[in-house]
Amino acid sequence: MALLSNNSAFPVSEFLLICFPNYQSWQHWLSLPLSLLFLLAMGANTILLITILLETSLHEPLYYLLSLLSLLDIVLCLTVTPKVLAIFWFDLRSISFSACFLQMFIMNSFLPMESCTFMVMAYDRYVAICHPLRYPSIITDQFVAKASVFIVARNALLTAPIPILTAQLHYRGKNVIENCICANLSVSRLSSDNFTLNRIYQFVAGWTLLGSDFILIFLSYTFILRAVLRFKSEGAAVKALSTCVSHFILIFFFSTILLVIVLTNVARKRVPMDILILLNVLHHLIPPALNPIVYGVRTQQIKQGIQKLLQRGM
Structure with a gap:
């Protein structure tokens, strides 16, 4: 498919994703570890x-929250990785206007949903250790249901303006996204309009959602300690x-990769664009692949449950 001319007056109906513009020759080699990580994340x-x-022994609030985290991880993996692998293997770079902004919405909303889930799990551990006698009356199935609705509603509503604002911009001529994913700023730069409001809202919303979650997680562990x-x-x-420990390890995986992405974006001029693109892709793969493994290895009840499941299948 021919790329549209930058001077074309025709409105854009689809975009072209160009992964690693400076190193396209080794994309096929990179697809191997990415596909293995994807299979590991989905399977685990x-x-x-x-x-x-x-x-039935795992039908408890903490494991329901862990189930929610796994569902979020699965959706994130399916939103990002299959398209990246399709680009690497079959050169299927085109993505429709609506699909691009749907991907943008899911990426921007599901990541803070994960951090919010970590925050609720930290509160669960706080109640279990600091108020053990009140734990059964506070952390109930009803509490988990309300917390799940809050997690989804808060982050979906507050991040929805990001793809909406980006979709309202005018796209004429430029349709080549120098990224593997429909990241907000990568898409906005193709517009002929001023996208300052878009950039400011993403910055404020992102730091408000993730920042508040991490502050509450920090406070929970301060009280626990x-x-x-x-x-x-x-x-x-x-x-x-x-x-x-398991919960803390998951937070460490999530926050470390997120911190690396933030720091590399701040030092954008010093860090090659291909590194930034790779980090964005890995952030949607590494935590989902490691989260269930950490809990499966460190939690005896889950380990026993998996063993029973495997014995049933034999």
Whole structure:
């Protein structure tokens, strides 16, 4: 498909995704680890969901929240990775106007949904350790249902203006996105309009949503640590902290990659664009691939549930 001329007056009806514009010769090699990560993420999250669904001992609020996290990871993987692999393997670079902005909406809303889920899980651990006697009355199935509605509604509503504002811009002539995904700024730069409002809203919304979540997570663990230090029995303190380790590892994966992306975007002129593109793709693959593995390895109930599931299948 021929690229549209930059001086063309025709409105754009589709975009072309150009992954790694400076290193297209090694895209096929990169597709191998990406496809393996994709299969790992989809397989591990699917097994975790089936295990929690079939194993009655896992029908508890914390595991329901973990199921929500797995669902978010699966949707994110399916939104980004198949299209990236289609570009690498079959050179299918075109993406329709509506599909591009749908992908943009899912990416912008589901990432803060994940951080919000981590925040609710941190609150779960705070109640379990700091108020153990009240835990059954506070963290109930009804609480999880309300928290899930809040997670989805808050982030979907507050991030929806990002693709809406971008879709309202006028696109004439330029249709080549120098990215593997329909990132907001990558698409907005193709417009002949001023997209300052779009950029400011994304910055404010992103930092408000993610920032508030991480502040509340930090406060939760501050209270947890303070409570644990008051335990007279050393064994009780270790046991209490061990219930938080898996959750803390997941937050570390999520926040580390996010921090790298932020820092590299700040130093955009010093960091090659291809590195930024690769980091954006990996951020939608590495946490989803590792999250279920961490909980599966470190949580005895899940490990036993997976073993039962495998024994049923034999």
